[in-house]
Amino acid sequence: MNYGFTEEQLMIQEICDKIGKEKIVPVREKYDETGDFPWDIVKILSESDIFGVYLPEEYGGMGGGCLDMCIATETLSKYCGGIALAFAATGLGTYPLLLYGSEQQKKKYLPDIASGKKLAAFGLTESNAGSDVGGIQTTAVKKGDYYILNGTKQWITNGGEAEIYSVIASTNKAKGARGLSAFIVEKGTEGFSFGKKENKMGIRASVTRELVFEDCKIPKENILGREGAGFMVSMKTFDKSRPGVAAQALGIAQGALDEAVKFSRQRIQFEKPIASFQGVQFMLADMATKVEAARTLVYQAAREVDLGSKNISKISAMAKMYASDVAMEVTTDAVQILGGSGYMKEYPVEKMMRDAKITQIYEGTNQIQRGIIAMNLIKEGASLE
Amino acid sequence: MNIVVCIKQVPDTTEVRIDPKTNTLIREGVASIINPFDLYAIEEGVRLKEKFGGKVTVISMGPKQVENALREAISLGADEAVLMSDRAFAGSDTLATSLALSEGIRKTGFDVIICGKQAIDGDTAQVGPGIAAHLDIPQITYVKKIESINDGKILAERMVEEGYEVVESTLPVLITVVKEINEPRLPSLKGKMKAKKTEIKIITSEDLGIDKTKIGLDGSPTWVMKIFTPPKKEGGKIFEGSTEEVVAKLVSELQDNLI
Numbered sequence: 001m002n003y004g005f006t007e008e009q010l011m012i013q014e015i016c017d018k019i020g021k022e023k024i025v026p027v028r029e030k031y032d033e034t035g036d037f038p039w040d041i042v043k044i045l046s047e048s049d050i051f052g053v054y055l056p057e058e059y060g061g062m063g064g065g066c067l068d069m070c071i072a073t074e075t076l077s078k079y080c081g082g083i084a085l086a087f088a089a090t091g092l093g094t095y096p097l098l099l100y101g102s103e104q105q106k107k108k109y110l111p112d113i114a115s116g117k118k119l120a121a122f123g124l125t126e127s128n129a130g131s132d133v134g135g136i137q138t139t140a141v142k143k144g145d146y147y148i149l150n151g152t153k154q155w156i157t158n159g160g161e162a163e164i165y166s167v168i169a170s171t172n173k174a175k176g177a178r179g180l181s182a183f184i185v186e187k188g189t190e191g192f193s194f195g196k197k198e199n200k201m202g203i204r205a206s207v208t209r210e211l212v213f214e215d216c217k218i219p220k221e222n223i224l225g226r227e228g229a230g231f232m233v234s235m236k237t238f239d240k241s242r243p244g245v246a247a248q249a250l251g252i253a254q255g256a257l258d259e260a261v262k263f264s265r266q267r268i269q270f271e272k273p274i275a276s277f278q279g280v281q282f283m284l285a286d287m288a289t290k291v292e293a294a295r296t297l298v299y300q301a302a303r304e305v306d307l308g309s310k311n312i313s314k315i316s317a318m319a320k321m322y323a324s325d326v327a328m329e330v331t332t333d334a335v336q337i338l339g340g341s342g343y344m345k346e347y348p349v350e351k352m353m354r355d356a357k358i359t360q361i362y363e364g365t366n367q368i369q370r371g372i373i374a375m376n377l378i379k380e381g382a383s384l385e
Numbered sequence: 386m387n388i389v390v391c392i393k394q395v396p397d398t399t400e401v402r403i404d405p406k407t408n409t410l411i412r413e414g415v416a417s418i419i420n421p422f423d424l425y426a427i428e429e430g431v432r433l434k435e436k437f438g439g440k441v442t443v444i445s446m447g448p449k450q451v452e453n454a455l456r457e458a459i460s461l462g463a464d465e466a467v468l469m470s471d472r473a474f475a476g477s478d479t480l481a482t483s484l485a486l487s488e489g490i491r492k493t494g495f496d497v498i499i500c501g502k503q504a505i506d507g508d509t510a511q512v513g514p515g516i517a518a519h520l521d522i523p524q525i526t527y528v529k530k531i532e533s534i535n536d537g538k539i540l541a542e543r544m545v546e547e548g549y550e551v552v553e554s555t556l557p558v559l560i561t562v563v564k565e566i567n568e569p570r571l572p573s574l575k576g577k578m579k580a581k582k583t584e585i586k587i588i589t590s591e592d593l594g595i596d597k598t599k600i601g602l603d604g605s606p607t608w609v610m611k612i613f614t615p616p617k618k619e620g621g622k623i624f625e626g627s628t629e630e631v632v633a634k635l636v637s638e639l640q641d642n643l644i
């Protein structure tokens with residue numbers, strides 16, 4: 001297949017493929033089992049310059065964009081969607097800085113992220129604020145040269161392991177979502193600690209943890225954009241990060257498809273490889289077609305981001321929603337094609353099925369994505385009248 | 386520190402096939418890779434550079450296509466690449482190969498020369514020591530750890546059959562390395578991009594002003610009479626019974642068939 005990648009994008013793919021095959025495959029089962037954080041793989045990714053692929057050269061990045069990030073995420077996720085998330089979630093935590101950071105903030109934080117020296121994370125969700133961001137209760141109160149943060153963020157990917165956190169807190173409760181603001185908080189800041197570490201169904205190599213703020217004092221320069229811009233920071237971040245989740249889903253789906261094809265050619269029943277049965281063939285054909293359709297949509301969304309297209313919310317939501325639904329279907333079918341073996345931990349597809357599920361949930365559930373798509377359709381429709 | 390790493394491009398196979406007529410390796414249809422041991426040599430070179438500064442030059446003697454191997458070495462952290470390519474080098478045995486390489490290395494300058502322990506195709510493990518001999522510098526073979534380099538001296542651990550030896554030598558030195566020495570890194574994106582742009586310096590026998598009777602077929606005293614795959618060892622025989630019986634059977638078997 002020729003996706004019109006640049007030479008550099010082909011190199012990213014080649015490097016991530018090598019890392020996946022040689023370094024991730026031998027350890028993915030272990031990390032899935034223990035839930036430890038895969039620092040050894042993170043180190044390899046950083047040495048290979050992967051953390052900088054989507055960041056500007058002036059801040060130590062490789063000068064690529066969203067598509068470069070998606071290629072890396074997809075390729076790594078083919079081997080382990082959980083390990084790949086250390087990279088992808090750093091992207092989520094970095095976009096607010098990239099989009100709304102001042103020159104000074106970018107100079108301070110981006111080079112260490114680009115080199116992979118520091119991981120980032122994005123803290124939005126709370127126990128009462130999931131799909132409804134307006135429910136955020138964490139507060140940031142300005143006192144002189146500082147903001148004082150109080151509250152608890154829940155289910156934050158890379159929590160505890162990352163050094164740099166983009167955190168959304170309310171600076172004006174009365175205004176609801178319009179009273180939210182975005183801040184950079186560094187690990188080690190007084191009053192900032194980590195709470196419960198979740199025990200999850202899938203992506204177990206990724207850490208999901210509480211961020212706890214107790215009179216956490218941060219310099220007022222750490223605000224991203226202006227007060228009240230927090231909701232917009234979040235939404236614009238998601239527009240650009242969702243193709244990344246989509247790429248994660250796509251990679252997981254491709255990995256499962258590859259396993260299903262391999263197994264079906266080897267497994268003999270009724271004196272024939274099961275791949276010779278039309279019932280299995282049709283499943284494989286449908287799986288492959290869906291994966292390819294998802295891929296086209298993901299790359300298109302990423303390219304729109306890189307082209308600087310004006311409204312990317314719709315295509316971005318479509319890519320995230322479709323690719324993650326495909327990932328769930330394809331991984332489930334892969335387990336089916338492997339039969340009892342597919343249900344066993346000796347084979348990687350049961351893990352892929354567990355890993356796939358999260359992509360339908362985070363960075364906005366797929367119901368929320370459908371809502372975004374429909375809203376945009378209606379707006380576009382209205383603008384034609 | 387001037388670090389030179391010698392790399393050889395070899396067929397990507399553990400089962401080398403030999404053309405029974407020409408007595409040479411069959412290379413058709415087999416992808417080429419950097420000799421696996423040389424990856425450890427490159428990594429050690431890059432680590433020395435990272436520790437002591439300086440540069441890593443990779444050098445290889447071989448046909449034009451070896452450029453790919455040299456570019457890969459750049460993507461793994463080497464700084465410069467030299468390809469010694471000339472029809473006059475063709476047919477060199479290990480003596481001629483190491484002479485030619487030593488002349489090439491003389492041109493680039495060196496403090497530490499690193500070779501792989503052996504090539505997986507030729508398998509002689511002679512080229513490294515040969516280079517050291519031609520350059521008249523000390524050599525430490527089968528190095529599994531460089532303990533230290535300072536004051537113009539190197540301290541290294543070399544593998545021997547029952548353990549290891551610690552050897553000290555003055556610089557410049559040639560070492561050959563075993564797999565235990567490090568874990569080679571994977572190529573980086575920056576390295577790959579640099580590798581694409583890097584100019585590979587080509588050196589011919591003319592450039593070296595080398596005596597042509599000492600390289601290539603003419604310079605190779607080794608003549609290959611015959612190359613063959615040794616027959617597989619057949620399974621042994623186990624005698625059963627009392628000690629006396631077994632010994633008697635063994636003695637008669639030896640007398641009848643083997644002596």
Ligand SMILES: Cc1cc2nc3c(=O)[nH]c(=O)nc-3n(C[C@H](O)[C@H](O)[C@H](O)COP(=O)(O)OP(=O)(O)OC[C@H]3O[C@@H](n4cnc5c(N)ncnc54)[C@H](O)[C@@H]3O)c2cc1C
Nearest residue numbers: 122123124125130131155156157208361362363364365367
């Ligand atoms: C493993 C993991 C990692 C995460 N990482 C992060 C992170 O790094 N940073 C971060 O900020 N958050 C993170 N989250 C949180 C995640 O983004 C939320 O879980 C997600 O947005 C959904 O919120 P919720 O779980 O509260 O579900 P709810 O909002 O309570 O939704 C429950 C159900 O109701 C549906 N629903 C809700 N509202 C509507 C509606 N208006 N219309 C139709 N259906 C609706 C939902 O689709 C869902 O099916 C993570 C979550 C998990 C599980």
Ligand SMILES: Cc1cc2nc3c(=O)[nH]c(=O)nc-3n(C[C@H](O)[C@H](O)[C@H](O)COP(=O)(O)OP(=O)(O)OC[C@H]3O[C@@H](n4cnc5c(N)ncnc54)[C@H](O)[C@@H]3O)c2cc1C
Nearest residue numbers: 391446476478479482500501503504507508509510511512
């Ligand atoms: C008996 C014999 C006859 C041969 N006859 C011919 C012939 O007629 N025609 C022919 O083309 N070849 C011939 N060869 C092959 C050729 O001589 C060897 O491949 C070559 O000299 C390297 O030896 P090796 O493969 O044993 O490497 P080794 O000595 O095992 O390699 C050790 C290390 O030396 C370095 N090194 C080896 N070769 C090179 C190189 N070319 N460039 C840079 N570094 C290197 C590497 O660091 C390597 O890890 C012959 C080999 C032998 C043993």
